[in-house]
Amino acid sequence: MVLLAKEAADSVEVLATLNGQIVAAKQRNILALSFHPELTEDRRIHHYFLVLVSQLG
Numbered sequence: 001m002v003l004l005a006k007e008a009a010d011s012v013e014v015l016a017t018l019n020g021q022i023v024a025a026k027q028r029n030i031l032a033l034s035f036h037p038e039l040t041e042d043r044r045i046h047h048y049f050l051v052l053v054s055q056l057g
Contacts, residue, residue, distance in 0.1 A: 004034060015048075029056065 004021040008014055016024035023034045024045070031052065037045040 026052075 004023070005025075006021060008022060008025055009027075011027055013026045014022050014024075015026055016022075021034075025032045029052070031049060033045065037043075
């Protein structure tokens with residue numbers, strides 16, 4: 001079973017949607033994805049994660 005969201009709290013930044021469903025979101029230092037980015041050739045999520053980590057100090 002796959003659970004997808006159509007809306008998020010104001011404190012959540014929606015990063016990506018697909019067919020009106022939220023598939024990537026961020027809240028403070030938490031990154032949530034509804035897919036496995038390591039299974040694709042696209043490395044943008046990995047780069048974004050590294051940028052977030054580097055900003056933590």
